[in-house]
Each structure stands twice: as C-alpha cells, then as structure tokens.
Amino acid sequence: MKRFVEGDDRKQVALLPECVDDYIGQDNPVRVIDAFVDELDLAELGFDGTTRAMTGRPSYHPGVMLKIYIYGYLNRIPSSRRLERECQRNVELMWLTGRLAPDFKTIADFRRNSGAAIRNVCRRFVELCRGLVDWLLKMRRLPEGLMLDRALARGAVRESDIARIVRRLSTFYRALPGAKMSASAYHAHFLSEIARNESVLTRIMTRQSFDIRRLCGIQLAMLTGVLNRLELRVAHGWIRECHGDLRPEHVCLTRPIGIIDCLEFSERLRTIDTLDEVGFLALECERLGAPKIGAVLLDAYAESMHDPVDEGLLHFYQSIRATVRGRPAAAHLLERKIGRVRHWRRRTLAYFELGASHARQCAAALQAGTQALTLDVSPME
Template sequence: MPVFGDDEEAGRPPAHAGIRETHVAVVVFLGEHAYKIKKAVSPGFLDFSTAAARREACERELVLNRRFAPDVYLGLGEFRFPGGEHPEPVVVMRRMPEDRRLSDLVRGGAEVGPSLRDVARLLAIHHAQAHRGPEVDAQGSRAALSARWEENFAQVCALTADGGPGGDLATGGVPEARELVRRYLAGRGPLFDERIRRGRIVDGHGDLLAEDIFCLDDGPRVLDCLEFDDTLRFLDGLDDAACLAMDLEQLGAAEEAASFLARYSEYSGDPAPPSLRHHYVAYRAFVRCKVALVRAGQGDAAAVTEARRLLTAALRHLRTSEVALVLVGGLPGSGKSTLAGALADRLGVTLLSSDRVRKELAGIPPEQPAPAGYGQGLYRPEWTDRTYAALLERARALLAAGETVVADATWSDASNRDAAGDVARSTGSALVALRCEAPADTAAQRLATRGPGPSDAGAPVARAMAEAEDPWPDAVAVDTGGDLEAAVRQALAAVRPHSPEPSTVFRRSYMEPG
C-alpha cells in the first residue's frame, strides 16, 4: 500500500495527500488514513461490477487482512455521491510510513535481519492458528501443485508464442524447468502426503511481498493478502514463506532470504527438506516470470529482462532442488568414507554408510571390530547382499521424502549399482556415481595406520576386492590421494554441475528427532 513522499519525522505517515491506482482498485491517502475503493470492473478472475459485489469484497478484505494487521484495517466506510443510487464501500486503513517499507529498506542497504525474524515469527504464529480442513489440504497435494505448475507453463508458452515478447524463453529455459518440475513431483508422493498429514497446509497470506510489509518499532505490519481466490491462498506454509524469500532474492538480499526461511522453519517447527524450500522458491519465481511477460505484452519493454532474470532464478532453484542418490565408492583405503562424509556435510544431506548398516544389522556397535577374511564372517555374500538391500531401502524412503542421499560403500558389484539405479529411477532422483581413486602406496599407508572404526577391511581384503570388482565405466573418477578439499570440489562439480556451490543454501536450523 504505497505512500507518496517522506515525512520529516521517520516512521510517521506524511501529512499530504496522495493517490495510487491499480487495475482493480484506487487508494486515496489523506492524513493518517488510506481509503481503498474497488473499481467497477470484471477482468475475468474477479467481478466487481456491482456495488453489492464490491461491498462483499471490501468486507472480505477486512476479515482476511486483519489476521495479520488488525490495527491497520480499521473498518468499512462509505463514499456517498449526490444522486448516487448506492453508497460506494471503501476499506478504511491506517496509513503506513513509507520509510518503513521493507522493500525500500532492503534497497537502501538497511539492516533488516531483526525485522525479518519478526516477520518469520508472525507468519509462523498465523500458520499455527490458521484455518485447516479437507478443502485446504486439497490445494497442498502433489496433484494440485502439479496442476498449477502445468497451467503456468502453458500460460508462459502462450504469452511467448507467435513472436510474443520473450519468445526465446519458451524454447530455452522453460523446457528444462518443466522437466525438472515433473521429475521432482513424480518421485515425491510420500513427501506431499506427509505435509498434509502433519497439518502443514493452511489458509495463509498467498502473496507475501516486501513492498507490503512495514517494519514499525512495535513489530511488522503485513498487508494485502490474496483475497480474490481462496484456492490460491490455501497452500503449504512453506510456500507462503517462500514467496517473500523469492522477493528478497530479487531485491539482492539472498542471504537474508535464506535466513528468513531458516527462521520461519525454526519458529514453525517445520523439518521440511531443503529441496522443498528450493522448489517452492522456484515456483514463486516462475509465477512472477509469467506476470512479467503479461506486462511485456502490454508494452512494458523492461519486463522482458525481468522475466528472463526470474526464469534464471527459477532454474537455479529447481536445479538445486533436484534430489539425488550419490554413490561414493572405491576400494578400502581409497578415502571414500572421508570424502562421502565431507560431501554430505557440504551439501547438508543425509549420509548412509554400508559399514554402519552392516554392523547394525548384526546387532553390534559400529566401532566394534569384526575382522574377517574376504567373503567370510559379516562379509559373506549373503550378509553383503542383505547390507546393500537395507541401505538402498533406507535410501528409497529418504529420496521419496525429498532428501538427497550420499551412499558410502565400495559399490564394487555391478548388481548393487544396478539396484541403486532402479531406486533412483523409481523416486524421480538423479543418480551420481563417484569412484574414489588413490595411489596404491597411499591406500596401503592408510590401511596400515587406520584405527578402530566401522570398516574392518585390511590390505589382504583390499587386494582380493580389487581382483574381484566389476568395471565401473560410468562413474566419475575422483582423485582422493591428496588434498580433501580438492576432492570435495571435484565431487561437487559432478553432483551439482550447474552450480556446485549455490549462492543461496537453504539448511535446516535444527533436525526433528525420530
């Protein structure tokens, strides 16, 4: 709700009058109040053609926005005109100070961290108290999200068809975005079912943007929720928060965006995987890309550049959201476990270790030695098959829940690698194979000096495994004979080829037990 000009005293609304007009409303600013009048229009997605419809819309705007800013939305007023058949309904609001608008604060380089924490807390509190129900849950389903994505893809293609502005988008980034979206959604049924089961789908804000947030001394005021279509306001709470994160990124505040999402997740107790956070930010960027293309079709030349920037942002987040099963293999002494742990830590993802799974299945602590010759004891073929089956079953559940998995094992048997490929395909996940390679003398030195741990393999076992291992031609060879950081960079380049170290990393602020 823009205010024109600045008052001499910061944080106070200006005394002079102002006006702002949108395609469906006119806002008049007088003194300390703002008066919002609905236009008598019917653009297709809403109908304000009658005074009764406008009154109902004003009343609904008051009810919905008072959930976030009760002291801003003061009530329903009327404008009366001589000879008019019906008084014109008007939403009466407390006028907000322009110098406290979040978008302007961000552009001006102000410190907004504390204000964003307050916004995150306010949003989490609202979501905790928000209306829920079957009609709300339906909009948070995988099918509903897929339908919204497909509608937006179709609209973008239609807007850019037949020489429309930004026509290169439909043949450039849009096909990749569509493929990444479809693959993510196809394998994530359990994730979206669990979001519904946990009550994460709420009647939220629907259009949380920095220009509609005012950072006052006594806390933020969040204005202008989406009121004309309930189904667009029924959404995953994380999707609601992702809208502001996307907007902050577009304002050049990527670190603040990531921090805001982390704080929202903390205050709401939401253990969503980072992949879902990136997916929702991508969705919001793509929707805004579509809106920019609409403006471009209306003659706004600068909007084409904006659309390209937003599509780039959507693609960056979709690529980062891609769920992957990363196989980190190699012979004993190759440094595979060290690399796997460092890689999982750098990516902020789940690490599964065949050595630990093997001993867990045997009912012994992972650090307890259980040495045996090649193919003997806990390393008999049937035990190995059981170990890999259990590891992959755990990986399957994690992948379906949106979690990328780094799987640390030798992966020397082609049949186990084929089984891993089946798991990746069935969960719509990428499969990345890394084979650790170190000089023979380095590997031997590591085995000779290694202390007790999950792995029991010594030099004789390593030699026997080298003779029996199947070729692995499709694996990316990673040099693990030297600097660990160099090996991690090489592995990251294979796992995230478009952006090994994305500028915005969404990590959990904590992990839920259980």
C-alpha cells in the first residue's frame, strides 16, 4: 500500500484531548446552537419543566432537549430514534448535551408536547437572523482601507482618530448599566480562564509547556494581588455588557466610527470590565507594532470615562487576554491541512511573549503600590 494514503493503526496509543471541548472547533455551528439556547427565556417562550421539581425522578432540562431538536433540524435528522443513536456516538451532540443521551421516546414526547414553544423559538431565531442580515449589509459597506488594523500597518492613525474611537466607545459604555455579577463569580471567571489556558496550551505547545505552566502560575499569583481591585470594579459598576471582542479589525475609521462583530450571541462573553475591553484593543495595537497608539487610547479612555487607569489591574487584564488569544492561534497548529504553520506558531509565541511582558509590568505596578509580588517571567523561545 505504498502508493495509497495510509491511516493510523487503530491500536496505536494516542494522546487524545482530555476534554470534549477540544474536539469542537471555535467556528463549529454547535457553539451557536449552545449560545442561542442558553440566551433564551424558556419559560417565557412556553416550555414546561424549566423549574426543577422537588419530588419524583429528575427530568431532562428543556434547554437540553431543545438543543438536540435544533441540532437534528439543522443536520436533517428528523427521526427520534436516530437522534437517540447520535447522542450516544456523535461528539458534537456529546459536547452540546454534556454527554446526556435521552431515549427516543423522551425526544418524541418533547417534540409533541412543546410544539407551540418550539414555534416561538423559530420566531425568535428569525428575528435574530434579520438582525444579522442588517449587520452584514452594514459591514459590507465598510471600506477595508479604513479598518484600524490596515491603518496601523500604514502608520496612518492619528490622535484625532483615537479620540473619535474613544468618544464612540464612551457613548456606548455610558448607556450600559452595571452587570448583575458578584465579585466571587468574576474571580471564578479568571480562575477558569487560567486553568483552561494551561490545559489547552500545554497539550498543543509541548516544547513550551514549562513556560506556559509558569506563566499560568504567575497569573494565579497576580489574581490574588488584584483581588481587592476586582471587587471594587464590580462594586462600582464597571463590569458591563460590552462589545466582547474589540480588536483593530473590528474598528473602521469612517465618519462616524464603525464598530462591528460584537458578540451578540453570548451575554456571558460580552460581560467584562470596560477597562479590560479597551486594554485588549490597546494590546492588539501593541501586537501590530503600534504601542504608542495603544497608550494614547488608554489615556483618552481614562479622561473620557473619568476612570483613571489602574496600571496593575490593566496589565493583569492584558496578560490574561494575551494568553487567551494564544489558544485559538495555537489551535490552528492541530489542523492537518495547513499551509501557514510558521505563521500561526509565530502568532502564538507572540501572544505568549505579550502575556509574559504584561505579567512583568503587573508585578512592577503592584510592587510600586501596597501589594508586594515577586515574579520571575523570562521570555519564551
């Protein structure tokens, strides 16, 4: 079989990912199904069983059943018996349901008893799609040459452009109420992100695993150092439903400023500190070779929002963000047919170095204040 494409030996021991999430790409449609259903008020739409009964055998939550139904609809699997089998063997459905596998009768009963509620969900989905179409039409009209990342590459961004961006963002932020999030939940969010960074990245970037674990350990120490500051940000209402993924390629220097690709589908991902969001945009400017533009952006934000930048907290946010952004960059290295391995490897290492650099700056800022934190963060190779 020398002249044929050969597969792997099925008895060969392989280091498989430790969690199902690693099998599901970031652009997989099941992530949209999951985010869409999680944002719905199922009781308002007419689903029964949204409140857990105090007695009797536990039932499947209608959200789980609705995800199975939508998955079957989108993948042309109308049969309840086929959906039962797919729940037992299909990795996408295992991810979507948390490895739950209702039997075919349960699936059929849900479909029969929830007809009106499912039609309400379809109406809600159509409304969402209409909004996306409007957004796509607006996006198509944005000139590529005026996107912020292109302007940064040409060195054509002026301070007046940054002032216009900040005015646009400030108007948006001021209209947002503080999110209903506890300080403990905000702290748990960062613990989860750091743990996930370490788990995913050490499996992909095996040669840098020591440096990754060290950086994640340092970020845990940083989290302890800024804990009181995080609590104050929550208490003062700076955690809001923001854009969620504000990068230079999402900002257009038109008049007025255009901002696209807000994470409309996930309230959880949008709910962040306004300083975190602007700090992320500044971080991306730094990665693109324009750190001075990022500094001007942060100064303008502080003045416009009357929110003096806490250097220790800012660099903590930026260190975490850089490491999180390293995850999807590293994930490209797992693709078998990829012609830009070196590009994605450089991108991943660039994010790691940014994460380490801002960790060092966070340590310096905390040491200059009341917190003492000694960190040994050397560059990665």
